[in-house]
Amino acid sequence: MKHLPHKTIERLSQYRRALLICHETGKSHIYSHEIANIQHITAVQVRRDLMLIGYTGTLRKGYNVKELIDLIGSIIDSDEGIHVAIIGMGNLGRALINYFDGKRSKLNIVAGFDTNPDKIGNTMSGVPCYANEDLEKIIREKDIKIGILTVPADHAIESAELLVKAGVKGILNYTPKPINVPNDVYLEEYDMITTLEKVAFFVKLQEMVK
């Protein structure tokens, strides 16, 4: 296995999510077309992705759910797990902490940061909130590799700079303000408005065709 396409990585994560649900329900094997239906893609696409990671199913029985979950884990997870921080413990930050809580054993949100004195020192869903002044120290101490930005847009850039300076290697930016990072920091940006506008566009398109 040499290079996995970005899209494949995303799908592997999604496959695993679906597989975990299957596993809970006691299903031991699954066909490529079943996975495909769940994800709204084609069975060939699924088989191609699994081919890329070198997994081989059983003819006519499909894929072993448990095995596949573990294999995907061995590819996308870090063995030792990875520590994550949230910058901005507001509505979205707290919602995320709540949501992630315990969902993936290898992804742990271990610190939150804020500038609001009322929040600093508190704990939310088990995650301690620190002051921005201690960010660099805590990030290094706790070996945090990824920062999730949920500060007000006006503070996105300075927060990103803080994170980079502290040595973070990945940033997930949920503010609507695009940021810049050095080459060795992996950046992903997501704006919910973009997604909603896309949905709205295709709804409009469909109305027009009709």
Added chain:
Amino acid sequence: MKHLPHKTIERLSQYRRALLICHETGKSHIYSHEIANIQHITAVQVRRDLMLIGYTGTLRKGYNVKELIDLIGSIIDSDEGIHVAIIGMGNLGRALINYFDGKRSKLNIVAGFDTNPDKIGNTMSGVPCYANEDLEKIIREKDIKIGILTVPADHAIESAELLVKAGVKGILNYTPKPINVPNDVYLEEYDMITTLEKVAFFVKLQEMVK
């Protein structure tokens, strides 16, 4: 202009977001490479997208910010605007309402739905919360075209069915439970864990190379 690629639609939305910021700061023209830098893509990509929507800039002056904002609006927005509902007024639902509030004049969240009696009848950031029982009635009355799912994952499927039955034409699913919709309903699903896992994967990859 015939078919706009999905990716182009997303980028147009992002370009507009960047352009709106420029417009506020009083900048009247912008070069393709400036837009490209903001979005972390290439200038050719920007020019190609604008070519697809038939917009022509001024040689050596770049693109007229205001004009381009309006043109993108004329393509991705519906003239009359589009009404949106949130199903599940919990952490994420409320955060979204708060966030969208007034951001895009053509995209209005006009109703929220919940099953919790304490929430029903209240208003959050100007959005009234209704009971699920009234969903179909309200959706039709208010001509709501898009539903955003932020209910607990266990209730995603039933909520989606409710929305479809009520005649919604687009669904944006933020729960981690994949849903199915008829062909004439446009569906977009997004799971933050997938994005975070992707970031984590590339961080891991970079560590390994080093």
Added chain:
DNA sequence: TTCACAATGTTAATTTTTTCACAAAAAAAC
């Protein structure tokens, strides 16, 4: 006034991603 530059617009090439098509083989049916 001419020249060099800097930016757009677009055709062609390349790369990436997806789909097609089908061989192989295990299981089921007969």
Added chain:
DNA sequence: GTTTTTTTGTGAAAAAATTAACATTGTGAA
């Protein structure tokens, strides 16, 4: 025991998306 069915795995083709290359031209410098 043979045939049919079903599902995997993959080379080849197609489609989609991106990038390269470059002609064009307005602008300002010389």
